[in-house]
Amino acid sequence: MSPILVTGGTGTLGRHVVRYLLDRGQPVRVASRRRAPAGPQPHEWATVDYRGGTGLAAAVEGTSAVVHCATNAVRGEAELARTVLAAAKDAGCPHVVYISIAGVDRHPLPYYRGKLAAERVVADSGVGWTVLRATQFHDLVYRILSALARPxxxxxxxxxxxxxxxxxxxxxxxxxxxxxxPSGRVPDFGGPEVRELSDLARAYLDTAGRARKIVSVPLAGRSYRAYRDGLHLAPGHAEGRVTFEEFLAQRR
Ligand SMILES: NC(=O)c1ccc[n+]([C@@H]2O[C@H](COP(=O)([O-])OP(=O)(O)OC[C@H]3O[C@@H](n4cnc5c(N)ncnc54)[C@H](OP(=O)(O)O)[C@@H]3O)[C@@H](O)[C@H]2O)c1
Known part of the structure:
Protein backbone atom coordinates (compact mmCIF):
# COMPACT_ATOMS: atom_id res chain seq x y z
CA MET A 1 0.00 0.00 0.00
CA SER A 2 1.37 3.49 -0.85
CA PRO A 3 2.05 5.75 2.12
CA ILE A 4 0.15 8.92 2.94
CA LEU A 5 2.37 11.92 3.66
CA VAL A 6 1.41 14.09 6.64
CA THR A 7 3.10 17.51 6.63
CA GLY A 8 3.28 18.90 10.14
CA GLY A 9 2.78 15.34 11.39
CA THR A 10 4.67 16.40 14.52
CA GLY A 11 2.09 19.07 15.45
CA THR A 12 -1.00 19.08 17.64
CA LEU A 13 -3.34 17.99 14.85
CA GLY A 14 -0.81 16.14 12.67
CA ARG A 15 0.05 13.66 15.44
CA HIS A 16 -3.60 12.61 15.63
CA VAL A 17 -3.84 12.27 11.85
CA VAL A 18 -0.76 10.01 11.88
CA ARG A 19 -2.18 7.89 14.71
CA TYR A 20 -5.59 7.45 13.07
CA LEU A 21 -4.06 6.59 9.68
CA LEU A 22 -1.84 3.96 11.32
CA ASP A 23 -4.89 2.61 13.18
CA ARG A 24 -6.51 2.11 9.79
CA GLY A 25 -3.54 0.02 8.68
CA GLN A 26 -2.41 2.83 6.39
CA PRO A 27 1.37 3.34 5.94
CA VAL A 28 2.36 6.89 6.87
CA ARG A 29 5.28 9.18 6.08
CA VAL A 30 5.75 12.21 8.31
CA ALA A 31 7.24 15.34 6.74
CA SER A 32 9.07 17.62 9.16
CA ARG A 33 11.73 20.28 9.18
CA ARG A 34 13.40 18.31 11.95
CA ARG A 35 15.71 15.33 11.72
CA ALA A 36 14.23 11.86 12.17
CA PRO A 37 13.88 10.90 15.83
CA ALA A 38 16.25 8.25 17.10
CA GLY A 39 15.01 4.69 17.36
CA PRO A 40 12.39 2.70 15.48
CA GLN A 41 9.23 4.57 14.42
CA PRO A 42 5.83 3.20 13.34
CA HIS A 43 6.02 5.42 10.22
CA GLU A 44 8.49 6.68 7.61
CA TRP A 45 10.16 10.05 8.08
CA ALA A 46 11.06 12.76 5.54
CA THR A 47 13.09 15.80 6.56
CA VAL A 48 12.07 18.73 4.36
CA ASP A 49 12.94 22.37 3.92
CA TYR A 50 9.72 24.06 2.79
CA ARG A 51 11.51 27.30 1.91
CA GLY A 52 14.15 25.86 -0.41
CA GLY A 53 12.02 22.83 -1.29
CA THR A 54 14.85 20.44 -0.36
CA GLY A 55 13.57 16.96 0.44
CA LEU A 56 9.98 17.62 -0.67
CA ALA A 57 10.19 15.71 -3.96
CA ALA A 58 11.40 12.61 -2.12
CA ALA A 59 8.77 13.14 0.60
CA VAL A 60 5.81 13.07 -1.82
CA GLU A 61 7.26 10.39 -4.13
CA GLY A 62 4.95 7.36 -4.36
CA THR A 63 2.31 8.68 -1.96
CA SER A 64 -1.43 8.06 -2.42
CA ALA A 65 -2.31 11.32 -0.61
CA VAL A 66 -0.86 14.27 1.26
CA VAL A 67 -2.52 15.62 4.40
CA HIS A 68 -1.16 19.14 4.69
CA CYS A 69 -1.13 20.10 8.39
CA ALA A 70 2.12 22.10 8.50
CA THR A 71 1.37 25.75 9.07
CA ASN A 72 3.36 28.91 8.79
CA ALA A 73 1.52 30.68 11.57
CA VAL A 74 3.45 33.92 11.19
CA ARG A 75 2.83 34.49 7.49
CA GLY A 76 3.22 32.73 4.19
CA GLU A 77 0.49 30.09 4.61
CA ALA A 78 -0.38 30.36 0.90
CA GLU A 79 3.30 30.18 -0.11
CA LEU A 80 3.74 27.06 2.01
CA ALA A 81 0.68 25.47 0.35
CA ARG A 82 2.02 26.45 -3.10
CA THR A 83 5.32 24.66 -2.40
CA VAL A 84 3.62 21.50 -1.10
CA LEU A 85 1.03 21.41 -3.91
CA ALA A 86 3.67 21.90 -6.62
CA ALA A 87 5.66 18.97 -5.24
CA ALA A 88 2.50 16.83 -5.04
CA LYS A 89 1.60 17.66 -8.62
CA ASP A 90 5.12 16.94 -9.93
CA ALA A 91 5.10 13.57 -8.16
CA GLY A 92 1.68 12.64 -9.60
CA CYS A 93 0.12 12.41 -6.14
CA PRO A 94 -3.64 12.09 -6.71
CA HIS A 95 -5.04 13.73 -3.56
CA VAL A 96 -4.16 16.58 -1.19
CA VAL A 97 -6.21 17.17 1.96
CA TYR A 98 -5.93 20.62 3.50
CA ILE A 99 -7.07 21.68 6.97
CA SER A 100 -8.52 25.16 7.16
CA ILE A 101 -10.50 27.16 9.70
CA ALA A 102 -14.25 27.86 9.92
CA GLY A 103 -15.15 31.34 8.70
CA VAL A 104 -11.91 32.17 6.87
CA ASP A 105 -13.95 33.62 4.00
CA ARG A 106 -15.66 36.08 6.40
CA HIS A 107 -13.07 36.87 9.06
CA PRO A 108 -10.39 39.58 8.55
CA LEU A 109 -7.70 38.16 10.88
CA PRO A 110 -4.52 38.11 8.71
CA TYR A 111 -3.79 34.44 9.52
CA TYR A 112 -7.32 33.53 8.36
CA ARG A 113 -6.84 35.53 5.14
CA GLY A 114 -3.72 33.43 4.59
CA LYS A 115 -5.70 30.23 5.13
CA LEU A 116 -8.28 31.38 2.56
CA ALA A 117 -5.53 32.14 0.05
CA ALA A 118 -4.04 28.68 0.73
CA GLU A 119 -7.47 27.07 0.12
CA ARG A 120 -7.47 28.75 -3.31
CA VAL A 121 -3.96 27.47 -4.04
CA VAL A 122 -5.17 23.95 -3.21
CA ALA A 123 -8.32 24.23 -5.33
CA ASP A 124 -6.43 25.67 -8.32
CA SER A 125 -3.50 23.24 -8.11
CA GLY A 126 -4.70 20.67 -10.62
CA VAL A 127 -4.29 17.95 -7.94
CA GLY A 128 -7.39 16.18 -6.56
CA TRP A 129 -8.26 17.97 -3.33
CA THR A 130 -10.31 18.00 -0.17
CA VAL A 131 -10.59 20.96 2.22
CA LEU A 132 -11.97 20.63 5.74
CA ARG A 133 -12.55 23.71 7.89
CA ALA A 134 -12.57 23.23 11.67
CA THR A 135 -13.28 25.54 14.59
CA GLN A 136 -10.65 26.35 17.26
CA PHE A 137 -9.06 23.36 19.00
CA HIS A 138 -9.48 22.82 22.75
CA ASP A 139 -5.65 22.78 22.89
CA LEU A 140 -5.48 26.34 21.51
CA VAL A 141 -8.13 27.67 23.89
CA TYR A 142 -6.30 25.97 26.76
CA ARG A 143 -2.94 27.49 25.74
CA ILE A 144 -4.47 30.98 25.43
CA LEU A 145 -6.28 30.76 28.77
CA SER A 146 -3.25 29.44 30.63
CA ALA A 147 -1.18 32.35 29.26
CA LEU A 148 -3.89 34.89 30.14
CA ALA A 149 -4.17 33.42 33.65
CA ARG A 150 -0.53 34.20 34.53
CA PRO A 151 -1.30 37.67 36.00
CA PRO A 182 -10.93 13.83 -3.40
CA SER A 183 -14.15 15.54 -2.25
CA GLY A 184 -13.58 19.29 -2.66
CA ARG A 185 -14.79 21.45 0.19
CA VAL A 186 -16.51 19.17 2.72
CA PRO A 187 -18.86 20.27 5.56
CA ASP A 188 -17.15 22.15 8.40
CA PHE A 189 -16.22 20.32 11.61
CA GLY A 190 -17.14 22.28 14.72
CA GLY A 191 -17.07 21.57 18.43
CA PRO A 192 -20.20 20.38 20.27
CA GLU A 193 -20.95 23.68 22.04
CA VAL A 194 -20.75 27.42 21.38
CA ARG A 195 -19.56 28.85 24.70
CA GLU A 196 -18.77 32.26 26.16
CA LEU A 197 -14.99 32.60 26.47
CA SER A 198 -15.50 33.73 30.09
CA ASP A 199 -17.39 30.48 30.77
CA LEU A 200 -14.48 28.43 29.34
CA ALA A 201 -12.06 30.52 31.41
CA ARG A 202 -13.97 29.62 34.60
CA ALA A 203 -13.86 25.92 33.65
CA TYR A 204 -10.12 26.22 33.03
CA LEU A 205 -9.49 28.00 36.35
CA ASP A 206 -11.55 25.42 38.29
CA THR A 207 -9.60 22.51 36.80
CA ALA A 208 -6.23 24.21 37.16
CA GLY A 209 -7.04 25.14 40.77
CA ARG A 210 -6.14 28.77 40.07
CA ALA A 211 -8.13 31.60 41.67
CA ARG A 212 -8.34 34.58 39.31
CA LYS A 213 -10.75 37.45 38.93
CA ILE A 214 -12.07 37.49 35.33
CA VAL A 215 -12.46 40.91 33.72
CA SER A 216 -13.94 41.26 30.22
CA VAL A 217 -13.04 44.37 28.23
CA PRO A 218 -14.14 45.57 24.79
CA LEU A 219 -11.31 45.86 22.26
CA ALA A 220 -10.85 47.90 19.11
CA GLY A 221 -10.33 46.63 15.59
CA ARG A 222 -11.97 44.61 12.82
CA SER A 223 -10.67 41.24 13.96
CA TYR A 224 -12.12 41.72 17.46
CA ARG A 225 -15.48 42.77 15.96
CA ALA A 226 -15.43 39.67 13.75
CA TYR A 227 -14.81 37.44 16.78
CA ARG A 228 -17.53 39.24 18.74
CA ASP A 229 -19.89 38.72 15.77
CA GLY A 230 -19.06 35.01 15.78
CA LEU A 231 -17.67 34.84 12.25
CA HIS A 232 -15.31 32.03 13.35
CA LEU A 233 -18.17 29.79 14.54
CA ALA A 234 -19.90 26.92 12.75
CA PRO A 235 -22.99 26.30 14.90
CA GLY A 236 -24.68 24.35 12.11
CA HIS A 237 -21.77 21.87 12.15
CA ALA A 238 -21.45 20.84 15.78
CA GLU A 239 -19.97 17.47 14.73
CA GLY A 240 -17.51 17.08 17.61
CA ARG A 241 -18.56 15.19 20.74
CA VAL A 242 -15.79 16.05 23.23
CA THR A 243 -16.62 19.10 25.38
CA PHE A 244 -14.04 21.50 26.80
CA GLU A 245 -14.62 20.06 30.29
CA GLU A 246 -14.00 16.53 28.97
CA PHE A 247 -10.81 17.75 27.29
CA LEU A 248 -9.67 19.31 30.59
CA ALA A 249 -10.44 16.07 32.45
CA GLN A 250 -8.43 14.06 29.88
CA ARG A 251 -5.46 16.42 30.30
CA ARG A 252 -5.43 15.73 34.03
N1 LIG B 1 -5.09 25.32 16.35
C1 LIG B 1 -6.37 25.45 16.02
O1 LIG B 1 -7.23 25.82 16.83
C2 LIG B 1 -6.80 25.13 14.59
C3 LIG B 1 -8.15 25.14 14.24
C4 LIG B 1 -8.53 24.82 12.93
C5 LIG B 1 -7.55 24.53 12.00
N2 LIG B 1 -6.24 24.55 12.35
C6 LIG B 1 -5.21 24.26 11.36
O2 LIG B 1 -4.65 22.98 11.65
C7 LIG B 1 -3.31 22.95 11.18
C8 LIG B 1 -2.41 22.40 12.25
O3 LIG B 1 -2.50 23.22 13.39
P1 LIG B 1 -1.78 22.81 14.74
O4 LIG B 1 -2.44 23.57 15.82
O5 LIG B 1 -1.69 21.32 14.85
O6 LIG B 1 -0.33 23.41 14.47
P2 LIG B 1 1.03 23.13 15.21
O7 LIG B 1 0.84 22.29 16.43
O8 LIG B 1 1.72 24.43 15.32
O9 LIG B 1 1.82 22.18 14.19
C9 LIG B 1 2.05 22.52 12.87
C10 LIG B 1 3.37 21.92 12.38
O10 LIG B 1 3.79 22.77 11.30
C11 LIG B 1 5.21 22.77 11.25
N3 LIG B 1 5.62 24.19 11.13
C12 LIG B 1 5.66 25.13 12.09
N4 LIG B 1 6.08 26.31 11.60
C13 LIG B 1 6.32 26.11 10.28
C14 LIG B 1 6.79 26.92 9.22
N5 LIG B 1 7.11 28.20 9.42
N6 LIG B 1 6.89 26.39 8.00
C15 LIG B 1 6.58 25.09 7.79
N7 LIG B 1 6.14 24.26 8.75
C16 LIG B 1 6.01 24.77 9.98
C17 LIG B 1 5.75 22.13 12.51
O11 LIG B 1 6.28 20.87 12.14
P3 LIG B 1 7.87 20.61 12.09
O12 LIG B 1 8.52 21.50 13.12
O13 LIG B 1 7.99 19.16 12.42
O14 LIG B 1 8.29 20.94 10.69
C18 LIG B 1 4.51 21.93 13.38
O15 LIG B 1 4.54 20.71 14.06
C19 LIG B 1 -2.97 24.38 10.73
O16 LIG B 1 -3.09 24.46 9.33
C20 LIG B 1 -4.05 25.23 11.38
O17 LIG B 1 -4.36 26.39 10.66
C21 LIG B 1 -5.83 24.83 13.63
Missing part, protein backbone atom coordinates in the same frame (compact mmCIF):
# COMPACT_ATOMS: atom_id res chain seq x y z
CA UNK A 152 -3.58 37.89 39.06
CA UNK A 153 -6.45 39.22 36.90
CA UNK A 154 -7.53 37.26 33.82
CA UNK A 155 -8.46 39.83 31.17
CA UNK A 156 -10.64 38.60 28.29
CA UNK A 157 -12.07 40.24 25.17
CA UNK A 158 -15.69 41.02 25.97
CA UNK A 159 -18.56 39.21 24.26
CA UNK A 160 -16.48 36.58 22.45
CA UNK A 161 -17.87 33.08 22.06
CA UNK A 162 -15.88 30.03 20.98
CA UNK A 163 -16.89 26.59 19.67
CA UNK A 164 -13.83 24.58 20.64
CA UNK A 165 -13.31 21.16 19.11
CA UNK A 166 -11.17 18.19 20.01
CA UNK A 167 -8.13 18.01 17.71
CA UNK A 168 -8.26 14.21 17.93
CA UNK A 169 -11.75 14.17 16.44
CA UNK A 170 -10.60 16.48 13.64
CA UNK A 171 -7.58 14.22 13.09
CA UNK A 172 -9.83 11.18 12.79
CA UNK A 173 -11.98 12.98 10.22
CA UNK A 174 -8.90 13.99 8.20
CA UNK A 175 -7.64 10.39 8.24
CA UNK A 176 -11.02 9.26 6.94
CA UNK A 177 -10.98 11.92 4.20
CA UNK A 178 -7.39 11.13 3.17
CA UNK A 179 -8.17 7.45 2.62
CA UNK A 180 -11.18 8.36 0.44
CA UNK A 181 -11.52 10.08 -2.92
Missing amino acids: PVLVLPQGVRVQPVDSGEVGARLAELATGA
